[in-house]
Amino acid sequence: MLAYFKRVGLALGGVIGAVLTGIALESYVGIPFATTYRIACAVACLVLIFKLGKDYPGERWPRSAFFICLIVNVLLFFTPIMDRRPSRGELMIFALPDVIIVLMILIASKKAVDVHQRAVRQQMILGLIVALLFCSALYSLIIFNPDH
Incomplete structure (x- = not known):
């Protein structure tokens, strides 16, 4: 406690x-x-991905995901999404692309040799689709906001 x-x-x-x-x-x-x-907010997301890499020692996918997320987070600062007032949900602007990247790399690197592992991969693919839909909806609302 x-x-x-x-x-x-x-x-x-x-x-x-x-x-x-x-x-x-x-x-x-x-x-x-x-x-x-x-x-x-961007650093907080990267710290979580770095900690994820410590949970999987010896595997390359967390390191690859960290560096790709680092590049994406830096590039987000040069998009029209950042030309607005910050909000309390600012963490989601960096977290959603990071989740998508981590899931894509994990799905690509995960071997599915039996039924259980294929089911886990299918669930990860469903999570990736949901994250893509939510991310695209959030970014669309931000970009096409009339107050922008």
């Missing part, structure tokens, strides 16, 4: 630290808070 509270405390401390860093960068350096907030 103590370990749980320690993790929650570290997470809250990290959020407070990120907000204070964003405010300080805006005040002293002139970097907008929205940019630092988005960078923190």
Whole structure:
């Protein structure tokens, strides 16, 4: 139970630290808070993928997924999606493409030799389709928003 509270405390401390860093960068350096907030969201997604790589030692797919997600997250900063005010759901803008990339690489690298493994692969493909639909709907709503 103590370990749980320690993790929650570290997470809250990290959020407070990120907000204070964003405010300080805006005040002293002139970097907008929205940019630092988005960078923190992208880094949070990449940290989760990096931790996923530690769960699968010796396999190459988590490392490949991490580097492709890093490239996609950096490229997202140069899209029209970032030309708007940040929102509380900003994490989803980076998390959805990362989930799609990780699922695609995992599906491509997973060997299915028996019925159970084929069923698991089919479930991952269904999850990939749902993530693609949700991601395309979210990005369409952001891009075609009249307030944009």
